[in-house]
Amino acid sequence: MPTVSSEELAAAAGVNSAKLRKDFSYLGSYGTRGVGYDVEYLVYQISRELGLTQDWPVVIVGIGNLGAALANYGGFASRGFRVAALIDADPALAGKPVAGIPVRHSDDLEKIIQDNGVSIGVIATPAGAAQQVCDRLVAAGVTSILNFAPTVLSVPDGVDVRKVDLSIELQILAFHEQRKAGEEAAADGAVPATAARKQSAGKGPDGDMPAVMPA
Amino acid sequence: MPTVSSEELAAAAGVNSAKLRKDFSYLGSYGTRGVGYDVEYLVYQISRELGLTQDWPVVIVGIGNLGAALANYGGFASRGFRVAALIDADPALAGKPVAGIPVRHSDDLEKIIQDNGVSIGVIATPAGAAQQVCDRLVAAGVTSILNFAPTVLSVPDGVDVRKVDLSIELQILAFHEQRKAGEEAAADGAVPATAARKQSAGKGPDGDMPAVMPA
């Protein structure tokens, strides 16, 4: 029976082994003292807890450059997500297959959502259309939205929104880049050491950035 | 002179005003008591601190569906990022313009990086090529990488990597979705309340997920 110890997993993930064990303990006592965790069983338990054992139908709205790239992305299916439909407002696209799935016109949006029991929607429309599309998705029953348009969406309570913004990712990199550059060349009104948190040495997945930035 | 108070900004950003003031204080004392912050001056100071006042040349490697979508993305330029070059291994693409920029062959990768003083690279190649591309970028002098390929890149110390993974974003949404669903229907081996951190009520930009998930 293949097993892993919390120590091994922690080293691989670059975190503290105690934290890892404590995190796992919230899911139950799945380890064996003196041995470690049964890999297969552990993967199953975590998958179940994360909701990966169920099938999640998603719709992608806005099948342009980005939407098409997302539709073609194989990483979807491998984690239990199924593209239930591709939706676009452009009549010229309607019926044309993208990644093997025919594009549906956005007139049918509500029907598609309801017929497929979709609760997760992806927005890849131009920024100007995003809020409107969002409202329709929410009204039709979608309660989780992944937004690629550079807009802040407002949604009612109970609806989750995650925004993916390439330029913010680049800004975070640029921020660290700048800090690397001016590390020993620090001269003028430099930020006091307090603000220079732990220097993410290529490890920490989350950046250390000031928390707030006005639009 | 248009000004904003920390209270207004905090409300708009959905954070605590004291935290916002304290964050700003790390950059210096740019506010005026009894009045607030001079908007223009504040924006400049934050921009400078974040490195947005300089011009950052970036290269995109792998001009397929995703790479082309990224190249077309206008959010780049508006934040001080300039697409210095598009690079692909496919000879058929070489010379063809994408988003107005001719695609260069990856043979010239090192030269392009050095000629343009590029320190930020974007990887949008298939997963199999990502590490190899990464190694070449780093060897050529790139010290920040934005990775869209579903692979964990290993890089030397001093190089920052950020990974954008659509399926992880979806997983986070699905996780909350599952929790919403089973909220009052909680029955079997449910996670103890401790693990159910603050229910992000559509506000918190960062999700609350177990920190570690083995590959």
Added chain:
DNA sequence: ATGTCTTTGTGAACGCGTGCACAAAGATGG
């Protein structure tokens, strides 16, 4: 069986980020 050795699960301490609350600063009006 008993002992040893490894690794889990977790109580307790630590450290840090967040938020409260207020004094100081400065604008504004009389």
Added chain:
DNA sequence: CCATCTTTGTGCACGCGTTCACAAAGACAT
């Protein structure tokens, strides 16, 4: 020039997540 009012900047305390450290559990050998 002084009083008042608003809003900043920040010391301090609280709370939460992280880490330490160890007892308990179980495997495995003798």
